[in-house]
Amino acid sequence: QAFRRLYYDLDPDAQAKAIEAAMSQALAVARPVLTAHCEVAQRLGERLGLSDEIRRNLGQIYERWDGKGLPRGLSGEDVLPAVRLITLAQDVIALSDAVGIEAMAEIVANRGDGPYEAGLARLVSANAAVLMEGIGATVDRETILALEPDPPVMLDEAACEEAFLAIADMIDMRMPFTQGHSRMVADLAEGAGARAGLPAPDLRALRWSGFIHDIGELVVPVATWMRNGPLSVRERDAAQLHAYYGERALTSFGRDGDAMAGMVLRHHERLDGSGYHRKVGGSDLSPAARILAAAEAFQTSREERPHRKALSSEAAAAQLRAAVREGCICPEAAEAVLSFAGQPSRRALPRALAGMTPREIEVLRLIAAGFTAKEAARKLDISPKTADHHIESVYSKVGVTTRAAAALYAVEHGLVRPGETRA
Ligand SMILES: [Fe+2]
Ligand SMILES: [Fe+2]
Known part of the structure; x- marks a missing residue:
């Protein structure tokens, strides 16, 4: 067969x-x-x-x-x-x-x-x-976990890092031209996220999402990826669904995987809705998701594919900037990626999100999720006074005076993640 x-x-x-x-x-x-x-x-x-x-x-x-x-x-x-x-x-x-x-x-x-x-x-x-x-029949996560012999094996942060890296290498080794792809995307995404001033949890999610963003490719036959010619409609649809399968794979991680699942699902989406597979637009793309998409696009064009040669970093940078001009790729995300990749930037890198510091973004996220200043301070292990100070600074940078308006800003800019609200 x-x-x-x-x-x-x-x-x-x-x-x-x-x-x-x-x-x-x-x-x-x-x-x-x-x-x-x-x-x-x-x-x-x-x-x-x-x-x-x-x-x-x-x-x-x-x-x-x-x-x-x-x-x-x-x-x-x-x-x-x-x-x-x-x-x-x-x-x-x-x-x-x-x-x-x-x-x-x-x-x-x-x-x-x-x-x-x-x-x-x-x-x-x-x-x-x-x-x-x-x-x-589909077997759910709880059933599988219940089968694990006691005591259950838990991976710490370092072991998670190594496990995600192993999965990255496994995904990439299916095709000769994707060797090292996921490692590079992870490095670029994390580095760009840091340049854009995203907080530490986002950087970790970016790194790990980068490692496994193409895990859904495992569902698609190698022959489809290797084809040097136009794909049939059915093949193209199946190939584009790898983003969806990736999200499905990550939901088995439970809530810890939510931030990653969201980014993996969107790693081929574009600001103007011209990406795939859901064709959502910019309003559905968080700063981190935009950075992952830009890093992925930049890295992919530097690699060979069956139907084209690899571009130099300079040519790939020009192509990414062209995608920015067409309205597909977020300009801040693209500049963050290119600056991290050592590509000369024509403009100073703007701090993402109204110039907030990573700490301020974390505080805003908690405030938007319904935590009081005191609770946010405890969560971040800072003094209540420092938290108040951050909140004041956030309000002035975002240009609001109320918690509700700050929360709206957070929602609009993809800063509130599912499962993070207090209720
Ligand atoms: Fe990829
Ligand atoms: Fe992909």
């Missing part, structure tokens, strides 16, 4: 020949690829902090009971128990999809002591209907 999709544009005769040729070469092609899968999965597992046991399993994930697996041709008891189960489960799903549950049960029973351990094969085929019940 995969080969049929690959050769979809051939006439039936040519398609049959191409599929036959591909099948005859499949093992030779698969051996180095699957060996690489195992090696890379083990390394990424290490960086994500997975246990030794899980990493050993990952190294064997294509082995089979009868010794005909890859990469080492292990057999029988040498294949780890979890691997025996997972490889069988994988085939059970594929076979059920292809031929239905009953026929799957028969095939699995016949393959006992072949690819599958006989006892497991018998167990599965005798209980096929029960085992397949509810397969394919």
Whole structure:
């Protein structure tokens, strides 16, 4: 079925020949690829902090009971128990999809002591209907977390950083031309955010969003990204939805992922609504989201793509400024990115958001969310007097005299994040 999709544009005769040729070469092609899968999965597992046991399993994930697996041709008891189960489960799903549950049960029973351990094969085929019940239903976050053995593993800040970086590298290594893309976007976005005077929590969210902004690309076939020519409407739609899939992936992080999810969802949106996939405009784009979009656009044009060469940093800067003139990219965000990237700027970099300092932005955010000055002071670990001082300064910079007007300013400028209100 995969080969049929690959050769979809051939006439039936040519398609049959191409599929036959591909099948005859499949093992030779698969051996180095699957060996690489195992090696890379083990390394990424290490960086994500997975246990030794899980990493050993990952190294064997294509082995089979009868010794005909890859990469080492292990057999029988040498294949780890979890691997025996997972490889069988994988085939059970594929076979059920292809031929239905009953026929799957028969095939699995016949393959006992072949690819599958006989006892497991018998167990599965005798209980096929029960085992397949509810397969394919969405499993929510709570259910998954409840399955975690005690004590649950928590990642601290440094481990999160390393885990996001590992995911970034995993996303980027699918295509030769995106190697290092997400790392660069993260660096640019965080650096530009600092130049624009955004507060520390925004900088962290920018950095981590940069790492994983393209995680939704994993849903889209590599062949689509590699195509050197116009995409079909269906392919283009699927490719553009990677921003949406990225947001979906991040919602499984719970509330901690909200700020990142919001930015990942919008990383291809444009001020004038000409981006994708929701085609929202500037009023829906926070300063941080604008910076991520500008950093992404700048970095992407410095990389090669199948249909074009990489631009020099200078040419990429000119292109970004052209996008600013067309009203697509936020001028402040673009200048912050370019100045961080060492591109000479024609104008002094304006401080974002009415010249407020990062601390003042944090204070405004809390005030807008309904916290009193005292509470805001406690949250930020500063004295109430200092908080009052910040508030006064915020009011004068924003040009308001009341909390309500300041709160409106915060909402209008994307400073109030979901889940941050007091109520
Ligand atoms: Fe990207
Ligand atoms: Fe993207």
